[in-house]
């Protein structure tokens with residue numbers, strides 16, 4: 251059958267009397283204006299030709315429809331608008347069935363909801379992830395989903411923005427069935443539907459449900475929202491679906507969608523979305539092929555190493571964990587197995603997946619076993635001599651193509667690389683703890699790192715499902731340098747008149763999960779103390795230096811491990827300790843500082859400024875390539891609230907408002 255073209259991205263062919271319409275708008279078949287007009291034209295065509303029995307809508311490539319075209323946001327609206335297209339599908343006189351070949355997200359899921367039948371291919375996924383972009387569904391999702399799958403499940407899906415796979419979609423009633431050849435199955439369903447009155451989702455009644463269950467589902471979503479407004483609005487709209495008619499519900503949804511689309515929250519989350527996509531793309535690496543990485547060695551399987559090993563195993567790699575003794579190697583296997591068990595308990599992996607991972611794990615005390623691996627990640631104690639000795643030894647054992655990565659947080663990877671005969675194969679992979687959970691990895695482009703080694707490191711991190719951010723060599727890389735800067739500012743404020751609890755409260759009210767001093771207590775104060783002692787000789791004597799943390803350490807207050815630090819922890823509860831308050835007072839008195847009250851607004855303003863100033867310096871030094879990279883590090887490594895977009899985004903917003 252010849253192809254009929256309706257627009258640059260929408261075409262169709264006749265099959266078994268129906269029109270099989272394909273959306274081909276790479277990369278993700280977003281609902282750009284030409285897709286919307288193409289769909290309308292296809293519907294017109296089917297109306298005009300009485301011999302056409304109905305429509306099957308599908309997507310070319312691996313996505314069904316990735317949603318509204320977010321690159322059109324902020325541009326003048328172009329007809330036809332999506333709600334119009336969706337209304338036309340739902341009220342169409344002939345059956346319309348979608349063959350969901352891949353992800354049906356946002357507007358894509360809303361198209362599917364309006365169809366009279368939905369067949370899921372094996373790779374299908376459904377979701378309304380709008381809240382992750384700071385908005386709510388804008389084309390009927392909040393009104394049609396509860397009609398189809400019930401209010402409770404709709405609150406969960408729309409309020410969290412999570413995506414469901416095929417089996418869950420079928421169980422929820424979101425998909426009518428699944429098939430290896432979804433177009434063929436959709437054509438069969440179309441024939442069956444043709445024989446009876448069409449089921450129009452928007453006209454269905456929302457199933458009645460117990461109010462207490464709705465409240466519980468709502469509470470769960472709101473607990474995660476942490477100051478974000480989109481999930482709150484999304485839940486409100488889903489609940490309204492059960493109380494008002496479709497027309498009123500849709501009008502309320504559209505109005506909320508348009509309001510949120512212009513919000514700072516949405517601008518921030520879109521910035522994060524695009525920053526994440528940009529982070530993996532490095533100028534000059536576009537044509538560089540990464541090396542194949544299938545077998546990974548992790549040297550030093552402590553907490554960090556075990557987490558890295560688990561991530562690599564889950565991604566399908568073979569892993570060799572190297573320890574110093576046979577006993578330590580056995581301990582490493584236990585730690586890795588325990589972390590995998592935790593993953594099973596959390597529901598993120600099945601028992602079979604765990605067994606499969608363990609089957610790909612080898613633990614050893616023989617460095618010679620690493621001879622043929624593709625990548626070695628060193629996660630031993632952060633001591634320069636230890637790491638240099640290790641790299642020198644490995645350099646003599648490994649095949650020439652093997653990549654050597656260091657997980658150091660503060661040491662100079664160029665010095666570590668210099669211990670090898672081939673520093674071009676050395677790169678930094680700075681994971682965050684716990685490494686099997688945290689998404690961020692700073693990929694350190696060392697002075698001599700070869701382009702294909704950097705490209706391989708990036709590809710490997712992405713394969714782990716993590717977020718790589720490239721940075722140059724500097725003490726603490728991007729994240730810890732910024733962390734040091736705002737921690738220093740926080741300590742200056744202690745001298746100026748604030749107490750730890752006030753600073754932490756302001757930080758947490760802004761949206762960070764935990765205050766600066768509480769984080770310090772959790773991580774332990776001794777590593778920074780040791781660093782300060784190392785740096786004492788070279789410190790600028792004219793620069794303001796806050797000694798309070800040193801006094802705490804000298805008093806044995808090393809953080810939670812020692813039972814007390816910036817706070818006391820009676821019964822595990824974080825509590826203000828008068829002893830610390832007295833130490834702070836004494837430090838002020840020793841410097842003749844008259845304390846003054848500092849408001850929460852000033853506290854947050856000063857902390858943000860410290861972050862932005864350090865970020866600006868990192869950009870100027872060429873350590874970070876883009877402001878968005880800095881924002882990603884702060885959001886994914888340090889708990890900066892994503893819906894505020896990161897410090898650099900916040901600073902830019904401030905400038906935009908002033909200009």
Ligand code: T1G
Nearest residue numbers: 277278280316317318319320321355356357387388389527
């Ligand atoms: N619009 C425009 N471009 C998009 C896009 C979209 N919706 N989604 C992705 N891209 C671009 C992306 O910027 C990148 O571009 C490329 O596609 C590949 O993306 C009315 C309000 C579909 C699961 O939130 O989750 O519908 O960097 O690297 O890993 O209610 O993209 O190459 O230039 O992520 O294969 C709701 C967002 C929109 C889905 C594919 N939809 N996208 O993952 O590729 S709002 C979403 C994704 C909405 C209605 C409303 C993923 C993906 P570049 P990628 P991937």
